[in-house]
Amino acid sequence: MGGALLQATGSVTSVLRRTFQILSGVGEKTEQKLWQRGITTWSDLREAGDDRLPGRVQRRREAHEDQLAMAEHHLADDHTAPFDRWLPDREIWRILQEAGDRVMYLDIETTGLSYPEGRATVVGAHTDAEGTQLLVRGQDLSSRAVQDLIDDAACLVTFNGRRFDVPWLEREFDVSVDVPNVDLMYAFRRLDITGGLKSIEKQLGLDRGEEIDDVGGYEAVKLWRRWERGNHDALERLLTYNEADVVNMQPLADIAYERLKAEVYDPHEPDDPQAQQAEIPVEDAG
DNA sequence: TTCCCCATCTGGCGCGAGTG
């Protein structure tokens, strides 16, 4: 990764600190315009003279300074939650780097597709900080345990979790999930890669263990029933399956992050070597 | 300064899609 050269060119500044879409009146286009003018980080924006800013950004300078101060303040305290509200949904992935080893890969198993007919059987989570934790119904799965799990996360990574896993946990366990959620399903769809979790793993050439390669979603339901009837191996298999899901989401998230980053920084247009932004010397006329 | 055109932001509506 980055050495002195990368630092000199500013490449170590995180994606989030180059993100202007958290500011009022700034969308995708205005952000691109700022980047093109050489204003690529929050500090660039604060230091830039009005003559370098689009009018709509000039007019909002005070509001933007407040918003940036707020953002810096929360980042300093490792509070990522507010960015869930400030960022447009499709750009939530930009906080992954800030979440660091508190990115939590989350996946649940249930006895059906809808609540309350179905119940959660396994809640699996993985972070680099805490490793893998699997909460099992009838053993250590409780509202308290789920809330504690969520509270350790600076950011969730799920697959279809915005519609399935997270609302389910909120309803069955009455937990509040006040943390950004990067849903890989939408991230990959934006990259023109569609399909379920296992299909996408295949498309990207990620192999999971041979022994659980054939386990699908409905199989998880049947495994739980077999465990309830006294088959100990069935639970072992279900847990292995769930753990594989949460662990495999990590490389998946890495790939999505790198590709989205590339897409955002190099919009599809053929790059024109002449299009370098002119250097505008910052000097005080004294 | 003022006018006008068009780029951009915002909000509402309907559709398609993967979860155990």
Next chain:
DNA sequence: CACTCGCGCCAGATGGGGAA
């Protein structure tokens, strides 16, 4: 199998920037 969320599309509002 039910559940909803993101996105594309459309229309209206706002405001930027060129020219007189």
